[in-house]
Amino acid sequence: MRNLFLFIRRYLNFLFFLLLQVIALSMLFRYNKFHEASFMAVAKEWTGGIYDRANNVEYYFHLKKTNDSLARENARLRNLLRSNFEGADTASKLVTDTIPFDSLGNTRKYLWREARVSNNSSSTQNNYITIHRGELQGVKKDMGVISPSGIVGTVVSTSANYATVMSLLHRQSRMRASLKNSGETGTVQWDGNSPLYLTLIDIPRSARINRGDSVVTSYSDRFPPGLVVGTVQDIVEDKSSNFYTLRLKPATNFFNLQYVYVIENLQREEQIKLEEATKKIQ
Amino acid sequence: MSDLVKHSFRFLFFILLQALVLQRIPFLHKFITPYLYFLFIIWLPFNTKRGWLLLVAFVFGLTLDYFLNTPGLHAAACTLIAYIRPFLVNLLISQQGAEQNYASPSIRSMGWAPYFTLVLILTLMHHTYLVFLEWIQIGSFWYFIMKVLASTGISLLLILLSEMLFVRKEKFRTNTA
Numbered sequence: 431m432r433n434l435f436l437f438i439r440r441y442l443n444f445l446f447f448l449l450l451q452v453i454a455l456s457m458l459f460r461y462n463k464f465h466e467a468s469f470m471a472v473a474k475e476w477t478g479g480i481y482d483r484a485n486n487v488e489y490y491f492h493l494k495k496t497n498d499s500l501a502r503e504n505a506r507l508r509n510l511l512r513s514n515f516e517g518a519d520t521a522s523k524l525v526t527d528t529i530p531f532d533s534l535g536n537t538r539k540y541l542w543r544e545a546r547v548s549n550n551s552s553s554t555q556n557n558y559i560t561i562h563r564g565e566l567q568g569v570k571k572d573m574g575v576i577s578p579s580g581i582v583g584t585v586v587s588t589s590a591n592y593a594t595v596m597s598l599l600h601r602q603s604r605m606r607a608s609l610k611n612s613g614e615t616g617t618v619q620w621d622g623n624s625p626l627y628l629t630l631i632d633i634p635r636s637a638r639i640n641r642g643d644s645v646v647t648s649y650s651d652r653f654p655p656g657l658v659v660g661t662v663q664d665i666v667e668d669k670s671s672n673f674y675t676l677r678l679k680p681a682t683n684f685f686n687l688q689y690v691y692v693i694e695n696l697q698r699e700e701q702i703k704l705e706e707a708t709k710k711i712q
Numbered sequence: 713m714s715d716l717v718k719h720s721f722r723f724l725f726f727i728l729l730q731a732l733v734l735q736r737i738p739f740l741h742k743f744i745t746p747y748l749y750f751l752f753i754i755w756l757p758f759n760t761k762r763g764w765l766l767l768v769a770f771v772f773g774l775t776l777d778y779f780l781n782t783p784g785l786h787a788a789a790c791t792l793i794a795y796i797r798p799f800l801v802n803l804l805i806s807q808q809g810a811e812q813n814y815a816s817p818s819i820r821s822m823g824w825a826p827y828f829t830l831v832l833i834l835t836l837m838h839h840t841y842l843v844f845l846e847w848i849q850i851g852s853f854w855y856f857i858m859k860v861l862a863s864t865g866i867s868l869l870l871i872l873l874s875e876m877l878f879v880r881k882e883k884f885r886t887n888t889a
Contacts, residue, residue: 442763443762443763443766443795444795446763446766446767447766447791447795450766450767450770450787450791451788451791451792453770453784453787454770454773454774454784454785454787454788454791455784455788455845456784457777457783457784457787458782458783458784458785458788458845459784473778474778476778477731477778477779480728480731480732480779481731481732481779484732488736551735551736551780551781553735553737553745554745554780554782554846555846555847556781556782558781594781623855
């Protein structure tokens with residue numbers, strides 16, 4: 431017993447070092463479960479607040495670019511206004527409405543909310559974006575996030591006033607997307623190398639692909655169909671496989687995000703519930 | 713200014729510098745992440761108890777982790793260099809009794825060559841461990857080596873610059889005073 435105490439006394443520093451390493455490594459490798467823990471949310475309120483202040487300064491440097499992109503988006507949206515598509519017969523005029531039912535009896539499925547970006551990383555292997563809109567403002571886990579020009583990512587955790595978004599530039603990010611021309615569906619992921627390119631896998635070789643083709647969202651419980659993910663940059667030939675691997679240029683510029691939109695699918699729960707129930711039957 | 717206040721300021725300064733400035737520098741190359749924050753650990757006083765050194769480094773790394781959304785990553789690397797530092801200082805210090813006469817490691821207290829050997833070894837260890845943990849799932853060896861070397865180069869450059877720009881006044885202390 432005495433020898434044990436002597437041993438501990440002698441190697442106290444080393445044992446302390448080992449203890450701290452074990453704590454740090456277990457935090458790191460259990461991160462995905464861990465980051466839902468409550469005190470991470472508390473830390474996020476803190477760091478989010480500090481990032482917000484820093485971003486207020488940085489915001490001024492991007493005002494011109496932000497204005498440009500907002501003006502472009504406004505123009506695009508004006509073109510989509512329903513009043514532009516008025517028919518000759520006034521009886522078929524469509525009216526936009528904010529209540530769940532529009533005049534045609536369609537149920538609203540997607541609700542868009544804008545959010546200010548308060549922190550953004552694009553240079554590491556697992557990139558997250560912090561936005562200044564949280565549970566109190568209606569953001570929940572698993573909502574889709576887009577920028578004025580394309581898809582950004584998915585909400586992974588929320589606190590009262592902030593939320594973190596797993597960017598497409600994250601090694602665990604997976605998203606279904608299809609070719610706009612022919613409709614073949616594959617999976618968009620990121621290999622962790624260059625933030626300028628994404629990878630689209632599982633496109634069957636029967637598909638006809640040209641460089642510059644658009645890739646858009648398809649079956650998804652988070653995004654409306656038809657939003658641009660990126661454009662085909664390169665086709666990686668692999669003779670041994672039945673599938674193409676495509677290099678995509680993302681539509682979103684991840685380096686200067688200032689405003690994003692959080693998309694809520696109002697019918698998501700119903701869809702998920704049905705799919706879960708179907709899985710149980712099998 | 714007392715040591716505690718001085719080092720608390722440095723703690724905050726280095727965290728904010730790393731999280732708000734260095735991590736946001738526009739993407740240079742996939743191999744390069746400019747790290748400077750661990751200079752805080754190198755600059756801690758000689759007479760810090762080793763247990764405290766470890767604890768301070770752990771808390772320091774964890775604070776940065778909360779900013780960068782990587783719980784445990786930087787904390788692990790920081791505790792490693794904090795554990796190694798006393799051994800290296802004992803090996804490298806040339807002047808007799810410099811640990812007593814000067815407050816903390818610097819060019820003045822250790823001399824150019826030993827100080828930069830200390831910085832070089834600690835930077836290399838820090839980056840190797842950090843990139844190793846980051847890439848343990850991927851295992852592209854070439855990427856690993858290149859990233860360690862490139863980031864070490866950038867960090868050394870930053871450390872050299874900050875040593876030249878901000879000269880720390882290291883007073884010679886005697887036992888009698």
